[in-house]
Amino acid sequence: MRKKIRRLGGQIDSIKMLSYANRYVGMQFKRNPPPLEIDCSSFTQMVFAKVGLRLPRTSQEQAKHGKAVNKADLHPGDLIFYHIPDRNPIKGSVGHVAIYAGRGSTSEADTTRKVE
Secondary structure: OEEEEEEOOOOOOHHHHHHHHHOOOOOOEOOOOOOOOEOHHHHHHHHHHHOOOOOOOOHHHHOOOOEEOOHHHOOOOOEEEEEOOOOOOOOOOOOEEEEEEEOOEEEOOOOOOEOO
């Protein structure tokens, strides 16, 4: 699983954003969800909207926004995009998105995990 990292411009209240995001950690994760369920990109879209930033609906579209940053320069609130070959075998394609939560962890629709 390869990662891309993007930072959306401007000042965001990452503490407020992550506090809101953590309310939803562990929700049922669904790919291509019906309107009342959530997947990884609708999760990031919802959380960023809470702090006044609009994101496109899909992780592929979200990956086109912001600027690339190195893993060593991650800040809470940065988006991390993953290539998942089982979902899309095209090299470099985006199959998952998570919000960097600091201290090597992420906040995402299905779980909280460590950034490797």
